[in-house]
Amino acid sequence: MQNIKDTVKEVVYAIMPLSLVVIILQLTIIGMPTELFIQFLIGVLMVSVGLILFLLGVHIGLLPVGEMIGAALPKMGKAWLVVFFGFLLGFVATVAEPDVRVLALQVDLVSEGIISSNLLIYTVALGVAVFVGLAMLRIILKIPITYLLVGGYGVVFILAAFTPAHFVPISFDAGGVTTGPMTVPFILALGVGVASVLRGKSASTDGFGLVALASIGPIIAVLVLGVVYG
Known part of the structure; x- marks a missing residue:
């Protein structure tokens, strides 16, 4: 109550x-x-x-289940399973994210169907999935998050130089909408669950930062889409 x-x-x-x-x-x-x-x-x-x-x-539902899944995966003793299910859960959570669908519908409308809503949704979801998988790998290998953030945004700025100008703002909006009410709780709970098992007392350090990493993925994915369409 x-x-x-x-x-x-x-x-x-x-x-x-x-x-x-x-x-x-x-x-x-x-x-x-x-x-x-x-x-x-x-x-x-x-x-x-x-x-x-x-x-x-x-x-x-979401927070307890996400944390339970995150705590159960490392106990299986296979790092690739943690990365794979991080990838898979990041993908499906983003596909279900209402904010992503709103952005996709607006882009579909403005582009007159050239960039379909489904194409943008799955592109953004793939970008999030890849970086959630990298975030799981970061926790396992104890990679400092600074390296991934600097490297990720370095790739963003390089791609932005080769992407049509109208894709750049869309890509950054795509990074923003992934930090919505569906994706964030589940990804955070998943990361804290994995870190609590693998890192113990340092879970508060290693379990966070996933949302920051996940928001880079869709930016890169949409910029790559812009390079392809360009």
């Missing part, structure tokens, strides 16, 4: 400022049609209920 109350408060505090700003603008400056304003209020209510249910689902 306390978890439900905390979740409701979290959602209210998150949505209330935006809602108040829109209401104030409506009463002072904008003056949008009453029908549209009512639709906005209904939308706020629906978003609030949806977020409450979603966050409860994350706390009840």
Whole structure:
């Protein structure tokens, strides 16, 4: 029950400022049609209920399962299994990410179908999957995250020089949308679970940073897609 109350408060505090700003603008400056304003209020209510249910689902299901999977994989004694399932889970979590689908639909609309939504979704998912797999390998081999971040962004800047200009902003947006409510909880829980078994007390150091690495993958993937289309 306390978890439900905390979740409701979290959602209210998150949505209330935006809602108040829109209401104030409506009463002072904008003056949008009453029908549209009512639709906005209904939308706020629906978003609030949806977020409450979603966050409860994350706390009840996604986080415990992700951490349990992360803790179970290293016990099998095969590093390639940890990397493979990190890759696989990163892929499917990104495909299910609502933010990625919103971006893909907008790009499909603006490009008039030249870059289809499915192509962009699977490209972004592949980029995340590769870097989640690398993140698992980093935990196993104790590779400093600084090396991967510097190397990853170095590749990004090199590819950006050879990619059509309109792909560059799309690629960075793709990196941003992967840090959404579906991908982040699962990847973080997975990393903490793996690190808690392999690294013990240093899990807080090795288990985090996965989201930073995962956000590089889609940037590189979309830039490569731009090179191909260019």
